Amino acid sequence: MQSSENKMSTSISSLKPAKDSNFLGQNPHLEDLQPTSFDAKHPPKQSLIDTCVHCGFCLSTCPSYRVLGTEMDSPRGRIYMMDAIKKGEADLEMASEHFDTCLGCLACVTTCPSGVQYDKLIAATRPQVERNVSRSSDDRLLRTLIFNLFPYPNRLKAILIPLYFYQKSGLQKLVRSSGLLSKVFARLGAMESILPQIPASAMNASFPEVIPAKGEKRFRVGMMLGCVQRFFFHPVNEATVRVLTANGCEVVIPKTQGCCAALPAHQGQEQQAQTLARQTIDSFAGTDVDAVIINAAGCGHTLKEYGHILQDDEAYRERAIAFSAQVKDVNEFLVTAGLTAELHPICDRDLTIVYQDACHLLHGQKISAQPRQLLGQIPGIQLREPIDASLCCGSAGVYNMLQPEVADELGQQKVENLANTGADLIASANPGCSLQIQKHLQLQGRVIPLRHPIELLDLSMRGEKLEI
Template identity: 40%
Template structure:
């Protein structure tokens, strides 16, 4: 709960920092409404729509309403999927406005001690430090490999947790060993004639919990003719910070990444996580008020490319790809589609796999409800959205659900678990499926 003084400060900063021109761009036409999962799942509440949230922001700027708990609640209920942006005839940059509003509120309110402790541990103590990410992930791996997971599950302790959290524990990926996480390559040669020299953004969670998917991605790039550079100085992309009202910390991470990649002399910077890619490509906006950085950020952002895009560019979909007979469907990563404008390429790659049948899911481009940590902090709405997503998924009769983002992958695995489809349906990252489908011998990662 905010004090009167805090609300006054927040309101003043809304007036100073929120772009009134951008807010006025919203014509209230309502084109965004059918694309917004929270608007639909809330029973068409205007306060849970992009149009409604923009109106709330404008009202705070104008002093019509106070930035109270209802305002904060409306903004926090947003998934940040940015599905409203491609359909907006005025081109409102809703995602930028949302992040600015959240940052203003977060930086000018007093959190409770437990919340302050958790935020400090996560945003300052964990994600900016890859060695700590490896340590934490290693502990999860120890829990999986040495009988603790099965013991905890059989004890019934997990039943004390909310259903979605206990289910999440079951669907965690198989964690690599500490030795594997520490032995990461910094340069990989192409496995054929060199067509492109690229840098790979390995990420924080992607290079620990989802390390095998990173390995699959790099193997695919090698097979497609890419020489790969993986800078050791790179850091977390900062998306979690930026989406959670920790803008200054996101800027620090952005600067570290720009410095790590800018002198590598590469054609592209490749990502394999839609959420990371979307935040990285927006670095020029994040640093727009820092003249000494904004030009460097623009150069960085222009080189960003999703792995599926470069694979299509290099004609990977025309090589021999085959899988045992199965029905495949694809769940879009919101940020990959809505921010990085990449949706046709993953589908083209999947449709090129022989023996399999690709079936398009209804509303495949609507958010699955993961949205970073949304499925933890707003679990009720997240599960409601996931239930709708699984209804559309089951209608395809797919046995393989493909995603392009780690959060989406875990969410779809959670959906499979909740629907009792474990063992009948699997969820897999597109990089891992394409490596399965590649007919050439799969190269090992070599330092």
Template identity: 40%
Template sequence: MTTVKEREKIQQQFQERMNEDELLNCMRCGFCLPTCPTYIESGFQESHSPRGRIALMKAVVDGLIEPDEDVERSLNMCLGCRACEPVCPSGVRYGHLLEEARDIIAQNKKHPLFVRIIRKMVFNGLFPHQNRMRMLTALLGFYQRSGLQSLVRRLGILNILPKHLATMEKVLPNVPTWKEMNDRPQHLAPEGTKKRRVAFFTGCLMDTMFMETNDATMKLLQLAGCEIVIPPGQTCCGALHGHSGEKNDAKELAKRNIEAFEQLNVDYIITNAGGCGAFLIEYDHLLKDDPHWAERAKAFTAKIKDISAILVEMEFHKKGLSLPEQIVTYQDSCHLRNVMKTAHEPRLLLQSIEGVEFREMKDADRCCGSAGIYNIVQPDMSMQILDYKMEQVKKTKATTIVTANPGCLLQMKLGIEREGLSEHVRAVHIVDFLLEAVKASQQQTNNQIQKKTG
């Protein structure tokens, strides 16, 4: 609940900070409506559409309405998937408007003490500090490996949690040990002829909870002929901060990352998480008003490339890989598709594998409902969106769901559990799937050699 004084301050900040030209660019044409999951799943409520939210922002700027709880609720209900942007004939940068509005509200509203403590712990105390991320992951590892997890499940302790959170505990990956997380490479040579020199953005969650996927990414880059530099000074990309009303913290993280990468003399900076990549590639917008950092941010963003894009550029899809026969479908990472404009490359890589029957699911480009921490803070809408997604998955009869973002991966695993499909269907990150194909192909070659020499 905001006070009158807080609402007045928020309104003033809207008038000072919101890009009115961008707000006016919206022609109210409605092209965005069919692409917006919350508009569709809310029963076509205008306030839960991009067009409706822009109208609310403009009304606050013009003083026609107060920035009350209804306005905040509408903005918070948005997934931030940015599916509205590619279809907008005016090219409205809706995502930038949303981030600015959320930041204004978050910075000028006094949250309850408990919320303030949680936000401080997460945004300031955890994600910017990789050692703390490793420590938290190591505790999770202890929980998984010590027998505590089995005990907790057997006693039904998880039943006190909301059902979707209890299910989410089941789909968490088996995490690495403390030693494994601290023994990370800083430089890797290519396998074979060197074709590119790249830097790898490891991320915070990706290099702890999803470290196996990071290792698979680096292995694929080596096989493609890339020399890899992994700067130790890099940090969290800042996406969670930027999307949650902590824009100043996001800017500080951006500066740390630019400093870590800018002197490396590399062709590209490679990412393997759609959400991270999309935020990194917009550092130039984030820092556009800072004269000391604006040009440095532009140079940084010009080198950002997703792992699937560089693999296709290096003709990895022509390696003749194979796997046991299976039906595969692909769930787009919203930010990878809508911000990084990378949708063709993952599909090309999957379709190039012999034994894979690729089936495009209906609305593969529609958000799965993960959206950072959306499935925690907006569970009802998130699960409603996920249920629709799983209906489309089942229609493909796929046994493997491939995606390209950790949040999407966990959400699809959650959907599999909710539908009782875990015996027949799996979800996997695209780099892990590609490495499976590499290993299977190598084993097949070895078997053929043994037969000939046997």
């Protein structure tokens, strides 16, 4: 049996450009070509690569490895490839598909006994792939659509009315029942499959710029609205405002804010992420807030990474670090600030809830206990825990659109694990996770309501009941 090191060496050899005689006959200049490698702009640091001792503890927690079962689709294998690319022993272009299969869930960072900072390694590798690897025309088209639509709230708002009528006319039901879209354009079908029901209220989703606290003012906080969250999960933002104001927070919502940069940052779209990060910092400049609140896990992780995203920008670097220090996930903030509003039961009977850990809360921000602590304060709530709670659901930003096969297997597993708890309701603190879970609940024919934890707190503070 081959050792793990030998298996990785064998896999690496397959990532070297082929130079067989037949191909050379068609392209006599191939032997003069050098493998594509990392460029000089922030390649993965050798010191971070060298901390990996290839022990394999990360394998069982890595979602792509668990689905695909190949060494090069694991954190250990990818780090091995990074090292080989830097040494000219492997080709970046040929290895890029294995970097693309990484969900960026960061479970390996939590698991690693050697403290390998895989998050920094993959964050450095993805911009290298985007700058130095040619993608297929289909891949370029889909990525162009994603990165020119989702990070821009005004563009998203412009398509709400067509999407609303697409759903209400029955066309969506016809498209989904036929299955043709997924068969002909798998990735476009994957994108359509997570489209949530668009409420009429989404067309006019807006807030005043300053919303006063209820009762005594304890804090002045800023609030990020998000992009997908702003329109497709507007009720979550409304609930967040009500909960914050009910607990003595004056809420500031700058009109000029846009995307937090999470989607482009997670996919190596470096320049776009930097532009959006600067816009966010400028939007909150001069607001004199005690904290900037975010209720979406992936957005929160990126907002806390602005110091890294803008590390080369002399004008913004220090401002980025200071801004990120103010960012707080809403669960994190409320536990620290304490709840002052009275809480009431949200059901006429005891209610069992299973909380789903979003990866960028659990692994990225190390926030897991706080949502559970808040939910546990609601009278009549009993929390249940799923098996494999830390396993990614497969959403991972836009991963479920770019890698639908892997994402679907992970989504199926996640929903089975959540449903097997027998809970009455699922609580999820990230819009991408919520869309992914709702999709697979529907595919499995399961009827289990899903709410953001802040929505449940809001119901409790207002004394309203769920009908379950």
